[in-house]
Amino acid sequence: MSYVKSLRCKECHTDYALGPLTVCDNDFGPLEVAYDYEAMKGKVTRASIEAGPRSLWRYKDLLPIEGEPKAGFNSGFTPLIKADRLAAELGVKELYIKDDSANYPSFSYKDRVVSVALTKAIEFGFDTVGCASTGNLAHSVAAHAAAAGLRAFVMIPDDLEEGKVVGSLVFGPRMVKIKGNYDDVNRLCSQIADKYNWAIVNVNLRPYYTEGAKTHGFEIAEQMGWRLPQHTVSPVAGGTILPKIYKAYKEFITLGLVEDNSPKIYGAQADGCNPVVKALREGQELFHPQKPNTIAKSIAIGNPADGYYVIQDIKESGGWGESASDQEILDAVKLLARTEGIFTEPAGGTTLACTIKLIQSGKIPRDESICVCITGNGLKTVEVMQGQFATSPAINAKMSEFNELVSQLEETHTTPSPRPTPTA
Numbered sequence: 001m002s003y004v005k006s007l008r009c010k011e012c013h014t015d016y017a018l019g020p021l022t023v024c025d026n027d028f029g030p031l032e033v034a035y036d037y038e039a040m041k042g043k044v045t046r047a048s049i050e051a052g053p054r055s056l057w058r059y060k061d062l063l064p065i066e067g068e069p070k071a072g073f074n075s076g077f078t079p080l081i082k083a084d085r086l087a088a089e090l091g092v093k094e095l096y097i098k099d100d101s102a103n104y105p106s107f108s109y110k111d112r113v114v115s116v117a118l119t120k121a122i123e124f125g126f127d128t129v130g131c132a133s134t135g136n137l138a139h140s141v142a143a144h145a146a147a148a149g150l151r152a153f154v155m156i157p158d159d160l161e162e163g164k165v166v167g168s169l170v171f172g173p174r175m176v177k178i179k180g181n182y183d184d185v186n187r188l189c190s191q192i193a194d195k196y197n198w199a200i201v202n203v204n205l206r207p208y209y210t211e212g213a214k215t216h217g218f219e220i221a222e223q224m225g226w227r228l229p230q231h232t233v234s235p236v237a238g239g240t241i242l243p244k245i246y247k248a249y250k251e252f253i254t255l256g257l258v259e260d261n262s263p264k265i266y267g268a269q270a271d272g273c274n275p276v277v278k279a280l281r282e283g284q285e286l287f288h289p290q291k292p293n294t295i296a297k298s299i300a301i302g303n304p305a306d307g308y309y310v311i312q313d314i315k316e317s318g319g320w321g322e323s324a325s326d327q328e329i330l331d332a333v334k335l336l337a338r339t340e341g342i343f344t345e346p347a348g349g350t351t352l353a354c355t356i357k358l359i360q361s362g363k364i365p366r367d368e369s370i371c372v373c374i375t376g377n378g379l380k381t382v383e384v385m386q387g388q389f390a391t392s393p394a395i396n397a398k399m400s401e402f403n404e405l406v407s408q409l410e411e412t413h414t415t416p417s418p419r420p421t422p423t424a
């Protein structure tokens with residue numbers, strides 16, 4: 001039993017039957033999955049969700065699939081950390097980290113969107129899947145396609161981090177490296193999707209793919225004890241996850257699963273690729289595409305497909321946007337690691353760095369609940385951290401040399417303060 005009604009144009013609200021369609025014939029508006037929320041009332045409840053599997057499929061009733069899940073049986077349901085040590089450093093009262101660096105099996109938020117897209121690809125009868133990727137999507141598509149027995153084509157820019165390239169290649173996809181940036185890759189993929197009968201997950205399956213990102217928001221709400229954070233900070237690349245976290249919150253409010261506390265949503269970008277943040281600062285509805293130049297490669301999308309809706313949703317919610325320099329990003333990666341024991345990639349560093357700036361500028365009040373969305377894992381991008389730490393030369397296995405090194409290390413390292421006792 002599915003509650004999906006149609007694909008609906010976000011602009012003119014024309015309904016279309018479900019299929020591998022992405023844009024409206026009338027106005028080229030993007031199509032989005034529409035559900036019958038009335039029919040869900042009394043059936044999709046806290047209890048029905050809690051009785052589901054410990055994966056993103058516990059929210060199956062709010063996802064656009066017809067039958068049973070076909071991919072991602074262990075994806076999602078990542079930890080929500082109450083980050084008290086980080087909160088103390090930042091001088092805020094209630095801070096959470098939603099940690100998709102621990103997502104299964106490919107350690108980024110992309111396991112959510114791919115689980116839904118590949119299930120849909122199988123339902124539609126495709127035997128080949130593909131993607132246009134900044135790295136994490138290729139990794140996730142390759143892994144899930146291998147497990148589902150699908151042929152995979154992953155299209156990536158030719159300058160990606162080795163961890164993401166090898167991390168994808170190990171699953172045996174056909175990898176196409178393209179000279180250029182993500183926006184060049186994406187443009188080519190639109191043409192490929194037209195010519196070949198493949199499911200390019202973020203191109204011709206985009207309406208289904210993007211719905212998977214809602215599960216990041218559903219989990220935040222459920223794991224906070226069926227409450228919404230007052231302030232949520234999300235990274236922005238192509239503009240999928242931010243509007244979908246917001247949609248997830250609104251769906252839970254509509255279904256009466258959480259109280260409406262007017263949740264505000266904030267977008268985080270790198271200074272070297274900040275089209276959405278720039279538009280917000282300048283009071284524009286539309287962004288100007290940029291040529292990305294940042295270490296945060298997984299969010300280096302200069303012409304975000306859903307950037308327009310990111311701007312709309314941020315404004316509607318009363319949130320804001322911020323961007324961070326490469327050095328601020330690296331410092332935030334180290335801060336999160338040092339305070340909470342979480343190693344994120346530059347995209348996560350960007351989100352935290354921007355959160356800090358939003359707190360310092362007073363846009364996010366210090367005494368309200370804040371959730372920071374950490375979307376990727378630092379072990380895939382170790383090269384950006386090289387040279388960030390002082391290391392000592394190797395010693396001989398002698399106590400005298402060890403004793404000398406201990407006192408040196410004591411001088412260069414601070415002892416962490418104990419974790420504060422949580423209040424309330």
Ligand SMILES: *Cc1c(COP(=O)(O)O)cnc(C)c1O
Pocket residue numbers: 108109110136137235236237238239240241242298299345347348375376377
């Ligand atoms: C893809 C990605 C994002 C966000 O991308 P959207 O296209 O805006 O959804 C954020 N962080 C990481 C690590 C990613 O791989």
Ligand SMILES: [Zn+2]
Pocket residue numbers: 009010011012013014024025026027028029
């Ligand atoms: Zn339309």
